[in-house]
Amino acid sequence: MNIQLTKMELIEMLLNTRKTSVLKKVKAVLEEDLDQLTAEDYQIIDARRNRHLSGESKSFSWEDAKQSILKL
Template identity: 30%
Template sequence: MIQSTQLQIEKLNLIEKIIHIEDENLIAYLNAMLLENTNEYKLSVEDLSTIEESRSKYLSSEDKGKSWDEVKSNLLKKRDERL
């Protein structure tokens, strides 16, 4: 398989970034991600149930949802709490 020049550049950039990572937890996380079958992501039955419940509430106007800014802010807070 012949790869585009841009794809090769992006891969080299990632390798360069990985070389400079000192955080062992981040290395372990990246290693786990690379070892997983990344071509296919499967949601658990619980995840699917949660999504369907949220969707039903949204469609029935029981839950009005959140703006992208609210979602982004909440995700950033959760990420920062984990670090």
């Protein structure tokens, strides 16, 4: 199965549908797929947040982060 071809077929089908019920169902399925964080993921996020709030980790402004990324 060619995943890129499948995606293109789905995009075409979505563009051609006139049924809002179909669009709502597809949207619901895709949104479910986005929420894939595990309990371990949440523990890591909480630990990092706590380190940030306590001042243990360094933080950057958006401009600093953007400049750092653009240098890569």
